[in-house]
Amino acid sequence: MPELPEVESVRRQLAPRLLGRTIHGVDALPQSRFTGLDRAAGRRLGELHRRGKYLIATLDEGLELVAHLGMTGSFRFRGEHGWTGDPYLRASFQLDDATLDFRDVRRFGRLAIVDAGDYREIATLARLGPEPLSADFDAVRFHRALAASRMAVKPFLLTQRPVAGMGNIYADEALWRARINPRARRVGRSRAHDLWRAIREVLTEAIEREGTTFRDYRMVNGESGRNAGHLVVYGQVGRPCPRCGTPLVKTMLGGRGTTFCTRCQRR
DNA sequence: AGATCGGCCTGGACGC
């Protein structure tokens, strides 16, 4: 599922293909998660940035194209790397030298043209926490954020407020690495610092492997990420914990499947 | 205001 490392991998391949191109037109299925796309025609693309799991392309005339891949969204260039289109094609951008297709099986993806920096219609982006791999992500402030919340730590991470870009996979991986129970509502300073470090490590390693592919996630060149074989807890229920050998268990937490070690990650 | 929960969406795995 596209979380921060997957979105970053997409950004790196997409950015040089968008820079300086003009969007001559957009064909999009009518769906509520696509907004303002008619404003894209004639706009020239600048740099492509990432905030958490959001891709943000600068456009001229003070506009931005915001894209979220949701669960199954992917960008591909028509006719490249064997991609010709399929029933899950939801939107297409005509550029100077190529057609950029947005494919999305489950339709959780989102595309929007907004006034630059005005994210009021994208609530999660408007309230997004600091970038985990930037200096803005500060261990002391992270601990304060955890202490101020009454939520269990894992669902709180998934709100994107204490830190940007965590999804179900890397939240489970980081909590295991920091030995924190996903249901913990109180996380001490030392453990919060461990989690701060674990988040940065887990995401950095996954970016180096260009993300985790189970089925749908693909980079712009159609290739899979190489991180799936390195996951320690996610999808590993029943396997022995690599640290202590206790079989990993899976429970529901905040409506999400959650895998952890009952011994290493005691409450 | 913060926390919680169901809905969105589809394909695939699984059980009978």
Next chain:
DNA sequence: TGCGTCCAGGCCGATC
């Protein structure tokens, strides 16, 4: 075989 049920899960809006 075929049908029904459940699960995957990021985000959003309604509700507590």
